[in-house]
Amino acid sequence: MFTNKGYHMNAINLAKANYIKELLNRDMREDSRALTDFRDISINTSILKNAEGSAQVDLGGTRVLCGVKLQPEETMKDTPDQGNLIVSAELLPLASKDYESGPPSPDSIELARVVDRGIRAGQCIDLKDLFIEEGKAWTVFVDLYILNFDGNFFDASYMAAMAALSSTWIPKYENGAAVMEERVRKLKVDNIVTATTFAKIGQKIILDPDVNEEAVASTRLTIAVDKEFIRAMQKGLSGSFTQKEIQDMVDIAFEKHAMLKDYVSPQSNQ
Amino acid sequence: MANMLNKPELLREDGKRLDGRDLDELRPLSIKANVLKNAAGSAYTEWGNNKVLAAVYGPKEVVPRHFLDPERAVIKCRYAMAPFSSLSDHGRSGPNRRAIEISKVTKEVFDNVVLLEEFPETAIEISIEILQSDGGTRAAGITTAAVALANAGIPMRDLVYSVSAGKIKDKIILDLDMLEDNYSDADMPVAVSPRTGSVLLLQMDGEMTRQELNLGLDTILEAGKQISKIQRQALIDVYE
Amino acid sequence: MNTILIPGDLIETDVARNRNYYFTDGSNSYCTSMCILNNGRLVPLEGLWYPNEGETVVGVVKEVKNSIVEVDLSHFLRAIIIKSPRDRIAFRIGDIIEASVKQVEDKKTIILIFPRLLKNGQLLQVKAVKIPRIIGKNNTMVAQISSFTKSNIVIGYNGLIYIRGGDMALAVSAILKVAAEAHKPGLTEGVKKFLERELEVTEK
Structure with a gap:
């Protein structure tokens, strides 16, 4: 939950939360979705021309913009033949009345790290492909910008990051410097990882919680998968899951992957 | 004025600017209001290659409490450039000194026109995010934020606009892009309350004569009619 | 279409105005919010709720x-x-x-x-400035929505609306429709048709 400093609780969300619990007792949701349905998804890529890659994802009311920038940097001592990937996330104050300007919040750091983990574990980007010359390699900066928050920024951010990376072009490198105006080849994306986030409210488990559902959830689980493997997981909040519940959620995550992957990268066969 | 040694020619032989504009011509400008769901008001602007998003929240509780004013609302303003907004380096996120200054002068523009005395002990928050930048982003930010405030129903005495004028050799130019901003002889962002013609933001660096300053302001006031018209249409389109 | 005014627009002297949505500068009056001119009356399109006794x-x-x-x-x-x-x-x-x-x-x-x-109902939030239209003249709009949907609806001038029972989903969409089209004429009739159409669909 996002703390609204100086305001000990949001009473209106609490009232909405009570209603959500009531509905879930009858297997219903406020927007008449089934318990394991995603909200509407739409993705636009290559929308920012100064970024080497970009995508905007709408997942219901949640809107995430992802920009990818490439920059030549010194290679690291222990990995002299490869580049680097840095994922950051910002919960912008324009996205919610509860977000404040300031240093990165724990929530934004968690989001960035969970997305980073899935991309890395899924070997989506071949870091060796980023090598330029002795001592130089591209660093790929993936910046996630939450523009409107209506719950479940994990899944939306995964899609935004994967779609932006899939649309990224690598600039020309000449005489020891990048020529940012000229882009010469597409960034190779070897694998697509998508995330599916669940929330537990009472004894019910729902997929893709919106902001009101998140407010009342006791537990949350994000499962990032590719076609074959689970690549990253993150449980949030203080509640718990049974092993059976986890197995069921993993099954659904794999089931949803085919659909999500098509949104992110319509042509790919991963 | 960066790198004076390798200063490129900014005017073509036919007297037009490098992108084909006349000296007093604005870049293409389009504004859409009411683009974000959660915010009380919002607007998105494409101005040349600039892409700017602004949102308004409030009046709301003042945090931290020591900013509270018992007589009127306080405006909190954030102007920030996205780390992927410029073609060159990946920018560090978070407000730097430049962004803090722009946030401050932007706040002061709106302090002038918002009826702050109607909401004592509250805060009105303005967020301006530059998603893609090509010179003149503070002007684009103010012009966008004015639309977002009106969309939010925050009472104002006027709908302000902002644009910059500058100078190449002895010529006054309007609405500088990044290249012109970097290499021109002067840059002067201005914000205006069109109802009264009063100037609410005025910054300048470079060199300008008294006459050139006047000509620059005249050019801005003339272009302001077009900008105001586009702002008005954006606000009206919400109800179409 | 009625004329839409924006902050800073001059208000003609013969226009009846709502005290919270204009200011006077010497002899002239100007709008402070998005407003619409409706039969010589200034009606706000955006703006905050200013509480009045009895609301x-x-x-x-x-x-x-x-x-x-x-x-x-x-x-x-x-x-x-x-x-x-x-x-x-x-x-x-x-x-x-x-x-x-x-x-x-x-x-x-x-x-x-x-x-x-x-108790046991749903909260819906709309812009407070739309509330008079959702209530309608002599309660006509809300009474109409209530009678079609069989929902119990309590409307707060602050923009919060409580809905309980009946076809709540339809009541919500009807209210949101009024909020979105509050500036349009002939709305009572339009919402009636909308409700009839929706109910017909569900009955079939």
Whole structure:
């Protein structure tokens, strides 16, 4: 939950939360979705021309913009033949009345790290492909910008990051410097990882919680998968899951992957 | 004025600017209001290659409490450039000194026109995010934020606009892009309350004569009619 | 289409104006919010709610102290109920209530009276400026929605609406339709047709 400093609780969300619990007792949701349905998804890529890659994802009311920038940097001592990937996330104050300007919040750091983990574990980007010359390699900066928050920024951010990376072009490198105006080849994306986030409210488990559902959830689980493997997981909040519940959620995550992957990268066969 | 040694020619032989504009011509400008769901008001602007998003929240509780004013609302303003907004380096996120200054002068523009005395002990928050930048982003930010405030129903005495004028050799130019901003002889962002013609933001660096300053302001006031018209249409389109 | 005015626009002298949406500068009056000119009247399209005595509000109990109940009206003004010993309601945090505005103290606190608990229903939030249209002339709009959907609807001038029972989903979409089209003429008839059409579809 996002703390609204100086305001000990949001009473209106609490009232909405009570209603959500009531509905879930009858297997219903406020927007008449089934318990394991995603909200509407739409993705636009290559929308920012100064970024080497970009995508905007709408997942219901949640809107995430992802920009990818490439920059030549010194290679690291222990990995002299490869580049680097840095994922950051910002919960912008324009996205919610509860977000404040300031240093990165724990929530934004968690989001960035969970997305980073899935991309890395899924070997989506071949870091060796980023090598330029002795001592130089591209660093790929993936910046996630939450523009409107209506719950479940994990899944939306995964899609935004994967779609932006899939649309990224690598600039020309000449005489020891990048020529940012000229882009010469597409960034190779070897694998697509998508995330599916669940929330537990009472004894019910729902997929893709919106902001009101998140407010009342006791537990949350994000499962990032590719076609074959689970690549990253993150449980949030203080509640718990049974092993059976986890197995069921993993099954659904794999089931949803085919659909999500098509949104992110319509042509790919991963 | 960066790198004076390798200063490129900014005017073509036919007297037009490098992108084909006349000296007093604005870049293409389009504004859409009411683009974000959660915010009380919002607007998105494409101005040349600039892409700017602004949102308004409030009046709301003042945090931290020591900013509270018992007589009127306080405006909190954030102007920030996205780390992927410029073609060159990946920018560090978070407000730097430049962004803090722009946030401050932007706040002061709106302090002038918002009826702050109607909401004592509250805060009105303005967020301006530059998603893609090509010179003149503070002007684009103010012009966008004015639309977002009106969309939010925050009472104002006027709908302000902002644009910059500058100078190449002895010529006054309007609405500088990044290249012109970097290499021109002067840059002067201005914000205006069109109802009264009063100037609410005025910054300048470079060199300008008294006459050139006047000509620059005249050019801005003339272009302001077009900008105001586009702002008005954006606000009206919400109800179409 | 009626004329839409934006902040700073001049208001002609013969226009009837709402005190909260204009300011006067010497001899002339100017709009301060998005407004529409409707039959010589200035009607706000955007703007905040300025409480008036007797107006109904819907809110959520935020804090309960010995003698004061603080209510979240989703508004910048603090709202309180001063409990009297005769009050029989046991307020709990999170309760949805309906109440009436008694007065605004010092431009900072709304004093509420006649509180009533609202149970087992849904809260819907719309812009407060749309509320008069959702209520309609002599309650016609809300009465119409209520009779078609069989929902119990309580409308707060602060923009919060409580809905219970009946076809709640249809009631919500009808209310959102009114809010979105509040500036358009012939809305009562339009909403009636909308409700008839929707009910026909579900019955088939």
